[in-house]
Amino acid sequence: DADVTQTPRNRITxxxxxxxxxxxxxxxxxxxxxxxxxxxxxxxxxxxSFDVKDINKGEISDGYSVSRQAQxxxxxxxxxxxxxxxxxxxxxxxDLMRQDSSTDTQYFGPGTRLTVL
Amino acid sequence: AQSVTQPDIHITVSEGASLELRCNYSYGAxxxxxxxxxxxxxxxxxxxxxFSGDTLVQGIKGFEAEFKRSxxxxxxxxxxxxxxxxxxxxxxxxxxxxxxxxTFGTGTRLQVTL
Numbered sequence: 001d002a003d004v005t006q007t008p009r010n011r012i013t014x015x016x017x018x019x020x021x022x023x024x025x026x027x028x029x030x031x032x033x034x035x036x037x038x039x040x041x042x043x044x045x046x047x048x049s050f051d052v053k054d055i056n057k058g059e060i061s062d063g064y065s066v067s068r069q070a071q072x073x074x075x076x077x078x079x080x081x082x083x084x085x086x087x088x089x090x091x092x093x094x095d096l097m098r099q100d101s102s103t104d105t106q107y108f109g110p111g112t113r114l115t116v117l
Numbered sequence: 118a119q120s121v122t123q124p125d126i127h128i129t130v131s132e133g134a135s136l137e138l139r140c141n142y143s144y145g146a147x148x149x150x151x152x153x154x155x156x157x158x159x160x161x162x163x164x165x166x167x168f169s170g171d172t173l174v175q176g177i178k179g180f181e182a183e184f185k186r187s188x189x190x191x192x193x194x195x196x197x198x199x200x201x202x203x204x205x206x207x208x209x210x211x212x213x214x215x216x217x218x219x220t221f222g223t224g225t226r227l228q229v230t231l
Contacts, residue, residue: 004160040126042207042221043161058218090160105151106219108161 003027004109006091012115019078021112023091030095032074033106034058034066037088046089049074081116088113119144119210123222131230132200138193138225140182140208149211150191151219152182156204164206167191178202203229 004025013019023032030051035043035058045058047066055066063085067075078085091109120143130136142148149168153161165176172184182193191208208222 040223042223043209043219044221045218048218092161105163105166107163108153110160 004091004093004107006089006109006112008112009110010113012117013081014117015082017081017116019081019114021076021089021091021114023074023076023109025072025091025093025109027093027095027107028071029093029107030071031093032068033092033094034064034074034076035090035092036060036085037090037111043090046076078114078116081114083116086114086116119148119212119220121208121210121220121222123206123208123225125225126223127226127228129228129230130198133197136193136195136198136202136227138206138208138227140191140193140222141189142191142208142210143189144210144212146212150182150184151209151211152176152180152191152193153207153209154178154204155207155224161207164193198227198229200229200231203227 007022033048034046037043044060046060046064047058048056049068052068052071065077089112092106094106122141124139151166152164154164155161164180165174165182167174167184174182180195182191184191205224205226207224209219211219
């Protein structure tokens with residue numbers, strides 16, 4: 001079974017609709033992230049969370065919100081979807097062990113392809 | 118602010134040929150550096166990472182990368198490319214002390230001809 005799962009894998013929606021993308025992980029990591037990928041732009045950070053009570057904006061958070069329901073679950077919402085939010089969305093997790101920073105690595109889910117018409 | 122430049126958008130190599138993908142970073146302190154690969158329709162898989170120590174880093178699938186502080190570079194190499202290496206490759210930099218808040222390059226798409 002995959003360590004980081006994302007649902008749905010594909011979604012087509014219309015402008016103005018509310019959409020939620022979900023991410024679950026079984027790695028036991030404290031830190032979770034949401035990115036979007038656009039052709040020619042690489043991955044850009046939307047939001048990140050270092051633990052259940054911690055939510056932080058990334059570089060492109062406008063138009064998005066998140067919820068960290070539990071250590072293992074981190075959801076991304078588009079309150080009113082617009083066409084320029086059409087992209088591939090990735091969830092990632094990491095776990096910084098203070099005694100061994102070499103373990104600090106982000107692991108990615110398979111992605112959700114979102115199309116807003 | 119940290120930044121990453123991957124100057125080659127698209128590279129084509131023949132199977133069996135050597136490969137070098139370029140990555141230049143901008144960061145004031147000691148960076149954490151990563152290479153990820155994304156196969157078509159897949160998520161990102163970590164190839165290798167550099168945190169400290171030996172500047173030549175070995176990764177999975179026969180890849181290696183060399184950190185050169187004087188050139189602010191972290192180029193990815195493979196001595197002999199296989200057709201299955203066709204994918205998109207991303208370089209990323211994180212703040213010293215953590216891989217959190219990675220900044221990614223725009224990616225290099227590798228095509229392998231038989």
